[in-house]
């Protein structure tokens with residue numbers, strides 16, 4: 280049987296050393312732990328990754344020599360220990376002793392003294408350990424991303440960095456076909472679960488703290504779904520109406536497909552595509568839980584090979600992107616994403632927009648969305664598209680949320696608020 284610190288160190292070693300994703304690795308290591316230790320394990324994985332670049336820069340001088348790749352688990356045990364000392368209320372002696380003990384359990388007794396010495400130094404020096412870090416390291420972002428965000432949002436950059444390092448809120452979308460938001464809020468309160476209205480989504484509730492979905496009233500029956508407030512805003516922008524044919528071009532895991540079907544139950548058809556067959560299965564699971572129906576297909580939306588020639592009245596392109604607006608939910612992205620990925624993603628987004636435009640009916644509407652805060656994937660992608668298509672019009676989004684940018688509206692991630700998200704609305708000239 281493992282312990283949460285060891286499991287967290289092994290999870291981090293796979294992410295840092297082998298480029299694994301947090302979502303995959305988290306589950307693999309979690310199964311080795313008893314139920315009552317899993318939330319600490321998750322907190323250590325997520326929290327240490329959010330603080331990774333800051334801890335990495337501060338701890339580097341504490342190692343007298345670089346460790347071998349096979350001892351990355353030991354290095355990560357130190358990071359997990361330091362994360363607990365600086366960012367949690369775990370008593371210091373427990374944080375230090377459990378990490379030292381962890382080295383023994385990993386059959387690396389030689390490392391126990393080193394871990395003890397480094398963590399005691401962290402305890403002794405406290406915040407002094409972080410003095411003199413570069414602005415990027417101090418904000419726990421890689422240099423390229425710190426620079427890209429600072430350039431794009433000079434006024435708001437610090438707020439973005441802080442939000443990226445915070446715990447994300449836990450939001451629900453109440454299924455309008457089952458109950459209204461206030462009735463569900465009462466049902467939550469009756470179960471002792473505190474929640475309040477989301478500021479901008481009429482169907483959104485924000486829980487005071489995260490709970491397992493199994494404890495949400497009516498979850499299995501489809502009364503609610505977990506979805507951030509920013510993602511919930513897409514249905515209003517689609518301007519749905521009975522009888523429309525709607526395409527969700529990048530649908531998995533299906534949050535927005537289901538939101539569309541809940542928002543307008545009298546649509547003619549919803550087609551949900553995704554290039555990843557395994558992820559598309561999650562769309563089908565979500566549809567089943569919510570009692571909804573869509574035509575799901577594995578397809579590459581950057582081509583029209585899958586298309587039967589029948590136009591869509593509405594298209595949602597929730598495009599693959601850098602996910603730089605949701606770093607707090609996917610903290611491994613700050614290790615895996617590279618500066619050069621952004622141009623590649625922008626090229627793919629442009630290709631998808633061009634292909635999907637052909638599938639849109641004259642007079643139809645396409646909503647382009649990303650969870651990125653980088654203009655290259657947002658207003659610039661849309662601007663370049665508009666320059667290529669003379670039958671495309673940009674419709675300005677008038678909303679109480681987000682910031683108006685040249686071609687769309689940008690929500691910046693906020694501590695205690697929505698994720699970072701971008702929306703643009705495009706309409707096609709009538710024939």
Ligand SMILES: C[S@@+](CC[C@H](N)C(=O)[O-])C[C@H]1O[C@@H](n2cnc3c(N)ncnc32)[C@H](O)[C@@H]1O
Pocket residue numbers: 510528529530531532533534535536552553554555558578579580581597598599600
């Ligand atoms: C941002 S996620 C979509 C989230 C989803 N709309 C939701 O709300 O649950 C982007 C999705 O695009 C898919 N994707 C990436 N490239 C694609 C392509 N060429 N064609 C279709 N889907 C693609 C990915 O597999 C991923 O599931």
